[in-house]
Amino acid sequence: MIACGALGAHLREIIARRGWPAELHCLPALLHNRPEKITIHAERLARAGLARGQRVAVAYADCGTYGALDEVCARLGLRRLPGLHCYDVLAGPDRIRAEFEAEPGTYVLTDFLVRSFAKTVLAELGLDRYPELWPDYFGHYRRLIWLAQDRDPGLEAEAGRVATRFGLPLTVVDTGTGRLERELELLIAGPPPNLSSDMAPQTMTNRTPERPFRVISPKTAGSGPGSGSGP
Numbered sequence: 001m002i003a004c005g006a007l008g009a010h011l012r013e014i015i016a017r018r019g020w021p022a023e024l025h026c027l028p029a030l031l032h033n034r035p036e037k038i039t040i041h042a043e044r045l046a047r048a049g050l051a052r053g054q055r056v057a058v059a060y061a062d063c064g065t066y067g068a069l070d071e072v073c074a075r076l077g078l079r080r081l082p083g084l085h086c087y088d089v090l091a092g093p094d095r096i097r098a099e100f101e102a103e104p105g106t107y108v109l110t111d112f113l114v115r116s117f118a119k120t121v122l123a124e125l126g127l128d129r130y131p132e133l134w135p136d137y138f139g140h141y142r143r144l145i146w147l148a149q150d151r152d153p154g155l156e157a158e159a160g161r162v163a164t165r166f167g168l169p170l171t172v173v174d175t176g177t178g179r180l181e182r183e184l185e186l187l188i189a190g191p192p193p194n195l196s197s198d199m200a201p202q203t204m205t206n207r208t209p210e211r212p213f214r215v216i217s218p219k220t221a222g223s224g225p226g227s228g229s230g231p
Contacts, residue, residue, distance in 0.1 A: 002045045003059035005029035006112040035064035043072045090175045105142035111149045114159045144168045147175045
């Protein structure tokens with residue numbers, strides 16, 4: 001499974017708990033700042049997995065690639081997570097659409113972004129060195145929402161500090177990881193689109209001893225930038 005690093009911790013937990021025989025390759029989450037590179041790295045990993053005879057799944061939403069990731073998936077016969085970004089996967093597209101329609105100036109946090117805000121946002125934008133640029137980047141936001149997957153006091157304190165920096169009240173939406181888990185199960189359950197039956201990858205129900213089912217997901221395929229937002 002080729003995945004966004006921002007979802008990596010949740011995916012590892014789900015895969016381990018469900019006992020799925022999976023090999024996780026997490027791309028650096030900071031590729032969200034350069035989404036054109038997501039497709040390059042994802043295609044490289046996918047081709048390598050397919051060449052080894054593995055079943056490949058893509059645990060990314062569109063994530064700012066504007067359809068380029070879909071083109072890779074169509075070309076290689078792969079499936080990806082639904083939605084425009086990880087917010088859709090975590091909270092559902094209808095909920096996210098409603099939030100942005102209610103207030104277009106909404107900034108969305110995930111657990112990953114709360115934990116990594118200093119690195120993935122402040123340092124990446126140079127705000128740790130030039131804090132006077134904060135209003136240029138974030139002065140137009142009117143609301144801050146945290147899609148919380150696994151709330152705890154420490155993470156709540158971190159989210160509160162981010163909200164203080166924005167000077168905005170924090171709205172917490174407890175999403176958990178249930179929706180992500182359901183979408184992940186659907187992602188690996190059936191054959192990729194546009195494949196003939198004799199080319200369809202093996203599933204949990206039709207695997208054979210000669211070709212055990214494998215999903216390409218828990219290992220990290222590299223360190224480096226990590227950003228979250230969205231997934």
